[in-house]
Amino acid sequence: MALSDDFKIFCNRIQLDDLADMQKTTESIAKKLNSHYYGLDKESESHMYIVGSVGRKTAISGSSDLDLLFDMPSCIFKQYDNYKSNGQSALLQDVKSVLLERYSNTNISGDGQVVVIEFNKYTVELVPGFKQSDNRFKYPDTHDGGSWKITDPLSEQSECSDCNSKSFGIYYDFCHIVRSWKNTIGFKFGGLLIDTLVYNFFKDNDDFKDSSSDNYLDILKSLYKSFKNENPNQNYWLAVGSNQHVLNSNKGEFVKKAEKAYETLSDMDDSSFGINDALIDLLGSDFPKAEETVNKSARYSTVDENHNKGFNREDFIEQLVPVDIRYYLHIDCKVTQDGWRPFSLRDMLHNRYALLAHNKRLDFYIKETDCPKPYNIWWKVRNVGPEAIRRNMIRGNIMESNSEHRYEHTDFAGPHYVECYLIKNGVCVAKDRIDVPIGE
Incomplete structure (x- = not known):
């Protein structure tokens, strides 16, 4: 396909x-x-x-x-x-x-x-x-x-509708795609700002106005490039239609996220190996896998590649509750071992230090969020790689712990990761992920 x-x-x-x-x-x-x-x-x-x-x-x-x-x-x-x-x-x-x-x-x-x-x-x-x-x-x-x-919401609606008509439906599609990207990666990006920046992109790129889904990958790459060139310190943007101020409420985090997304896709085309996997990572599990049959129920599988169930299954938050990221969430991990000074996993990753050694204690915790309480806290610990498969320890189930901490150990090598979700009124409104690279 x-x-x-x-x-x-x-x-x-x-x-x-x-x-x-x-x-x-x-x-x-x-x-x-x-x-x-x-x-x-x-x-x-x-x-x-x-x-x-x-x-x-x-x-x-x-x-x-x-x-x-x-x-x-x-x-x-x-x-x-x-x-x-x-x-x-x-x-x-x-x-x-x-x-x-x-x-x-x-x-x-x-x-x-x-x-x-x-x-x-x-x-x-x-x-x-x-x-x-x-x-x-x-x-x-x-x-x-x-x-x-x-x-002035009526002017905003009118201008969005006009842009969608002139682009033959592409404008709405990419407003939707950007929202799915925001929810998948897990960062705060206001809806009116999304619609405004996508509108500005199509207004400045007339060559895409006659495009079709055949060009969606090129459009997406160009859109990410446009986003990453925005000024993250800009105070506000003029809203589509109304020209009212849309404030930069989260330090322009979308700019950094777009830069990373662009780097992922920039050298890929429609026939590149792994392109579907890359788009799933960016846009969510609703994006079809390579050669996937058109069967909506297929995306609700929670069985890993070895067909193991129970503890080894992988859950996806979007299959458990609606996801609408409206708040930021930052998690970190305190790494400790007897005889060693504790350190932050985020700092280690930022400074590109070596892989984590075995037998270290890991305290994952919520460092900061602007989500008002009350909310429920869910955690996901994902083990991947050959050693996880050999030990039958893939993991990946989502746990409704309601604790601000999640304690783990560095038991075996592999590119593991941990995710945290805040659930408010039955909706995932904030999420964050931290990679846990463990060496041999």
């Missing part, structure tokens, strides 16, 4: 798969708010807008957020704008109380700029806004005593 066919299968697999359910939720919320604020019974469409990645049609399977904007009556703005102090907070609390009448058993909070409704499958972030004559929206911000700000 040609690589172009593999890209087609992959793009189909990562399509947003619960849009119908999100639309039902949106209609239910709109019905309640229209009834309360407009006196419109059974009106489930008026005044409600699906915004964010779902509204721009760039969200993928596993997306954990549904962003909504409800256009409030102008009299409500006057009411809360006349507050002496933080009418914006009072507005959010009022909307929250109305929604609690409909979802009394659901966790609902109102703070910052949104009302948050935590459903089992995803979280709704609802912004109460006021539509202006230019189709932009004024919305509340409770910080620093309260203020009104402006957002």
Whole structure:
């Protein structure tokens, strides 16, 4: 099977798969708010807008957020704008109380700029806004005593749709592909920034506008090259369509990740040996293996190459829970041995020291994250290589430990690795990996 066919299968697999359910939720919320604020019974469409990645049609399977904007009556703005102090907070609390009448058993909070409704499958972030004559929206911000700000999601949606039409569907595909890359590698990369940078790429590269899936590998390599040439210290980018500021919230980590991805693919073409494996490592297990038959169930196998089950199986996080990386997570490992000074495995890898020797104690731990608690902590320890196969110790199962530490030993040679996942509301929202090279 040609690589172009593999890209087609992959793009189909990562399509947003619960849009119908999100639309039902949106209609239910709109019905309640229209009834309360407009006196419109059974009106489930008026005044409600699906915004964010779902509204721009760039969200993928596993997306954990549904962003909504409800256009409030102008009299409500006057009411809360006349507050002496933080009418914006009072507005959010009022909307929250109305929604609690409909979802009394659901966790609902109102703070910052949104009302948050935590459903089992995803979280709704609802912004109460006021539509202006230019189709932009004024919305509340409770910080620093309260203020009104402006957002322009309809222009963003329109420009994304126009770019997709001009590229014959390629724009949406690559917004989806970049999200899958972000989730697979495990780093923070905001959805609007992704859509903006992919938009800028196609705007600056007219030679790709008539491309097809036959050119997807070349486009992906060029896109990584574009990303790696961005300034990681840039404060903000101008959002697609709206030209509003999209802040650089994670020190431009995507630049470093793109540089590594580009190095992986730069010398490869459609016929290169191992190209599918390289793309699986970058984009996730939804990308077909070489010569894989079109059988979606095949990607859910948890049996290793020796067909061993149980302790030796390898689990993949995307097959256990939805993956939508929204926070950063950094893990490290303290290496100790009697008679030796402890050291950081990250420092060793950074300085390109020799392989780890046997009989060392390994304390893997969460060093830093911006993910707010509560969350569950899962770990994966993967042993690979000839010695792991000989000992029947491939490993790779995911363990729901809820501990910030994972203790191991350097028992035998091989290119092992450890991954950590943070699970919040049933979604993997942060992940990190550290290689564990053990010598003979």
